Amino acid sequence: MTGDVALVRSVPGSFRHAERSDEDRALEVDLARRQHDSYVAVLESAGYTIDRIPADESHPDCVFIEDTAVVVGSVAVIARSGAVSRRGEAGPVAERLARRYEVRHIGPPGTLDGGDVIVGDGSILIGRSRRTNTEGIDQFAAIAASLGLDLNIVEVREGLHLKSVVLPLDGETMLVTPGAVDVTALGELHILHEPDAERHRSSALPLRDGRLMVTEGTPATAALLDASGYDVVPVDVSELLAADGGLTCLSILVSALPVAPDSRENGSR
Numbered sequence: 001m002t003g004d005v006a007l008v009r010s011v012p013g014s015f016r017h018a019e020r021s022d023e024d025r026a027l028e029v030d031l032a033r034r035q036h037d038s039y040v041a042v043l044e045s046a047g048y049t050i051d052r053i054p055a056d057e058s059h060p061d062c063v064f065i066e067d068t069a070v071v072v073g074s075v076a077v078i079a080r081s082g083a084v085s086r087r088g089e090a091g092p093v094a095e096r097l098a099r100r101y102e103v104r105h106i107g108p109p110g111t112l113d114g115g116d117v118i119v120g121d122g123s124i125l126i127g128r129s130r131r132t133n134t135e136g137i138d139q140f141a142a143i144a145a146s147l148g149l150d151l152n153i154v155e156v157r158e159g160l161h162l163k164s165v166v167l168p169l170d171g172e173t174m175l176v177t178p179g180a181v182d183v184t185a186l187g188e189l190h191i192l193h194e195p196d197a198e199r200h201r202s203s204a205l206p207l208r209d210g211r212l213m214v215t216e217g218t219p220a221t222a223a224l225l226d227a228s229g230y231d232v233v234p235v236d237v238s239e240l241l242a243a244d245g246g247l248t249c250l251s252i253l254v255s256a257l258p259v260a261p262d263s264r265e266n267g268s269r
């Protein structure tokens with residue numbers, strides 16, 4: 001793998017049993033698969049090399065690959081989900097990342113979902129949420145400290161993960177669901193507020209080619225982002241949003257792949 005890589009994972013047939021806050025909402029697997037394919041196509045059009053991991057039928061939520069691992073510098077931190085049903089998803093993701101990164105693990109009693117971590121230049125925001133506990137944060141903080149990175153803890157008052165309510169749009173701007181976090185915990189960042197009419201419904205993902213992927217079906221947010229100067233690309237992922245997903249959670253984007261010491265010795269695979 002060279003250049004900017006997007007790790008993604010296919011939608012399993014068992015996706016209809018995915019975790020979700022609205023359990024009465026039925027999930028359509030075929031539609032989710034088509035929408036996921038469209039999402040992957042946009043990543044491809046932005047120039048990412050796609051590394052697609054096959055679905056795991058025993059893990060209905062495996063398409064939400066972001067939650068399984070966080071890449072920080074030369075290290076890949078393998079998460080331990082706060083959702084018991086999601087533990088065991090990380091294996092093939094860890095195997096791929098181990099080809100290039102030094103792998104470390106969050107261990108019990110720590111829990112951490114990747115969707116609670118925003119890695120910025122020189123600093124990290126981490127959400128304490130329903131899925132990420134204090135022990136998980138402490139373990140992640142020790143790894144960050146070993147890399148010389150600061151970590152700021154953000155209490156997630158609403159929503160599943162930090163990235164459900166705080167979305168990086170570029171290096172200095174975040175799209176925030178009003179009231180879902182204490183914005184003073186975000187530091188000096190510029191904040192745009194998710195419009196009330198689309199509260200908890202919009203998502204965004206900055207792409208390597210400068211465009212900003214946004215959710216179709218949230219026109220007020222798209223208009224706000226467009227007016228703020230972003231080159232927005234709407235993508236319909238309604239079926240994945242119905243399982244509490246967003247645009248970030250469907251991929252792990254790695255912009256530069258350093259070669260881990262073991263891989264260098266064995267040759268890059």
Ligand code: CIR
Nearest residue numbers: 019064115243244245246249
């Ligand atoms: C879950 O409840 O874990 C999944 N249905 C949704 C995970 C979304 N992940 C994310 O936003 N990072």
